[in-house]
Amino acid sequence: MKFATRAVFSLCLVGGSICSAGADDLRSRTLRNAAITNGLIPAEGTHVSAPEPLIQVGKKLFESRLLSLAEDTACASCHLDKFGSADGLPIAIGTEGEGIGAERVIRGGDIIPRNVLPLWGRGSKGFDVLFWDGKVKQTDSSIHSQFGDEAPSEDPLTVAVHLPPVEIGEMLIDNKSTLELQTETVETANSVYEVLIERVREDPELGVALATAQEVSVAKLEFSHAAEAIAAFIRTNFRVKPTRLHDFVFRDGVLTPQAIKGGLIFYGKGNCVACHNGPYFSDMEFHAIASPQIGFGKNGFGVDYGRFNVTLDVSDRYLFRTPPLYNVAKTAPYMHSGSLPDLEDAIRTHYDPLLFTNPEGMTSLERVDFYDRLKAWSQESISGIVLDDDEITAVLRFLTTLNYESDQPIEVVD
Ligand code: HEC
Ligand code: HEC
Known part of the structure; x- marks a missing residue:
């Protein structure tokens, strides 16, 4: 030998x-x-499967500005193909930002103090700790997150998808008219979700597509239905x-x-x-x-x-x-x-x-x-x-x- x-x-x-x-x-x-x-x-x-109609409407929601209160920011504003599903910037620029990459810096907008994380493998088997500080983390049967005992889903990725739309500066506009939202409680988050899902219900394309994929009536749609669709898209599109x-x-x-x-x-x-x-x-x-x-x-x-x-x-x-x-x-x-x-x-x-x-x-x-x-x-x-x-x-x-x-x-x- x-x-x-x-x-x-x-x-x-x-x-x-x-x-x-x-x-x-x-x-x-x-x-x-x-x-x-x-x-x-x-x-x-590592793969976790999801139904095709849910994936397709999830993609549309991921690309839609309707999910930010001021209707100016989509998940796709910061998670872009061009930068490997991140944004090419040191730290992210959220609501009131315009353009992509360096252009976004010049035009201004709210600054998020962390580097954008890419989405590869997120939502796949065993990928149960999310964000730089693990603010969403699954342990045994429970999920630790800002939602405490009221986690909106048993799937860590779906819980994570709930956060950007209620994160001040990220997708939730930071100005005087929204001061009451800055308490960052579960109740204020729920009131934002209600506004956002109402827009989806009213959108002729998204509302029907999401309701059909989730097998509920348009009137019964909740924000978690939208979050599940986005999670289905992420775990499929960015799978390993x-x-x-x-x-x-x-x-x-x-x-x-x-x-x-x-x-x-x-x-x-x-x-x-x-x-x-x-x-x-x-x-x-x-x-x-x-x-x-x-x-x-x-x-x-x-x-x-x-x-x-x-x-x-x-x-x-x-x-x-x-x-x-x-x-x-x-x-x-x-x-x-x-x-x-x-x-x-x-x-x-x-x-x-x-x-x-x-x-x-x-x-x-x-x-x-x-x-x-x-x-x-x-x-x-x-x-x-x-x-x-x-x-x-x-x-x-x-x-x-x-x-x-x-x-x-x-x-x-x-
Ligand atoms: C002790 C644990 C540990 C070891 C060992 C380690 N890393 Fe890391 N690595 C981390 C952590 C934690 C971060 C993020 C740190 C931060 O953001 O401040 C990181 C960040 C990175 C990044 C940047 C990723 C990104 O998306 O920003 C790369 C690339 C990387 N590591 C490669 C390596 C390589 C190559 C080695 C071996 C030479 C290595 N790491 C050893 C824990 C480790
Ligand atoms: C303003 C830019 C911005 C927008 C808009 C945005 N993100 Fe992110 N995303 C980030 C940043 C920055 C991080 C890392 C934050 C942290 O860990 O503190 C992140 C992290 C994540 C993670 C965690 C990934 C991991 O490795 O744990 C997921 C999942 C995610 N985003 C999904 C979404 C979804 C879904 C949307 C739309 C509802 C969205 N993001 C909108 C900037 C953005």
């Missing part, structure tokens, strides 16, 4: 970047085993499809030597898999990466306490849900505040947080915040690892093997 291994490596050296078949076999086998051992399953194994990595692991497909090298680092030296594991490359847990914080932050003055905002447990400060990695090459900028435009830098910041921090420009408060984040990061399995530029490039090649396309193009709503 020892002899075989040595022979493999010498052949690989002689062959340079094109290793001999024998060498490739050993590295390929190792990568295949690592992927399977760490939770990769065939794409179809066989990627180059799936073909390689499950069907003897081929990867370039660089991608294989990157994969071996991902599962080996880089220890990325400690957190980015399972069928979606996320452990669905919360970790501290001390990535640079930009913008006002969820907690104001450039601070985002992440998971703490949901649990109010001090040990959860600065933790964020491990992001899944499908199509990650398309969803720049990266991290919870969108502070890093390059994928290489998103990887670098994991083990070298100081690289993107200039202490000279910081106030004492910002420094204290940074020390706290470093403290949390130092407990994580990533601290103490270093990758060189070649290794990072290889990991990048590996990550691009996770690209695929959605089923249907989203109608651009600008």
Whole structure:
């Protein structure tokens, strides 16, 4: 066995970047085993089916501005094909925003302090923690969310779909005439839902299509019927499809030597898999990466306490849900505040947080915040690892093997 291994490596050296078949076999086998051992399953194994009429009306609702109180914002204003189902911006611009991408920044609108999350694999089997801070999370039989005991659905994605239309600034306009809505209680949310679903009932196309798909009369339609349709669309349109990595692991497909090298680092030296594991490359847990914080932050003055905002447990400060990695090459900028435009830098910041921090420009408060984040990061399995530029490039090649396309193009709503 020892002899075989040595022979493999010498052949690989002689062959340079094109290793001999024998060498490739050993590295390929190792990568295949690592992927399977760490939770990769065939794409179809993650799918949850939904009825076609519900998916089709869900797509129309996803693209409709009717679901924002001021009728100016659709889900598709921020979740766009062009940016891998995100918006191409560091932090999102919500109601009163116009246009897409950079144009949206120039024209203004309400700012959301977090980077838009893409939708790949959301609503599929076992994908039960949603948003950067996990504000919707399924545990055993119950769903934790802002709705408390009154969760509008037993499906975490359907509960999540209920939130953007009642999130101030995101789809709910933030001005004097809506001040009474800013109490953010379940009752005020319900009153907004009633206004929104009434519009759907009155819309000649959407009302009938949704009622038919849900097998109720138009008069009996509730907001949760619309949310279920949008969830059906998301879980179908953005479902995981066989990627180059799936073909390689499950069907003897081929990867370039660089991608294989990157994969071996991902599962080996880089220890990325400690957190980015399972069928979606996320452990669905919360970790501290001390990535640079930009913008006002969820907690104001450039601070985002992440998971703490949901649990109010001090040990959860600065933790964020491990992001899944499908199509990650398309969803720049990266991290919870969108502070890093390059994928290489998103990887670098994991083990070298100081690289993107200039202490000279910081106030004492910002420094204290940074020390706290470093403290949390130092407990994580990533601290103490270093990758060189070649290794990072290889990991990048590996990550691009996770690209695929959605089923249907989203109608651009600008
Ligand atoms: C103003 C831009 C904007 C609009 C409009 C918007 N989103 Fe989002 N979406 C975001 C941002 C930002 C996040 C991440 C927020 C967070 O985690 O704190 C997000 C996160 C999500 C998530 C969680 C994904 C995950 O990985 O957990 C889902 C699901 C989602 N949005 C669906 C929708 C739906 C459905 C609509 C329409 C009803 C919608 N969004 C409208 C910006 C937007
Ligand atoms: C200790 C857990 C952990 C490890 C280990 C880890 N990550 Fe992450 N990763 C995270 C978390 C948490 C975030 C989000 C942090 C934030 O937003 O501040 C993240 C963010 C990312 C992002 C940006 C995704 C996006 O949509 O913004 C990429 C890319 C990424 N990780 C790749 C890697 C690679 C490659 C490795 C190995 C070199 C790695 N990660 C190791 C937990 C981890």
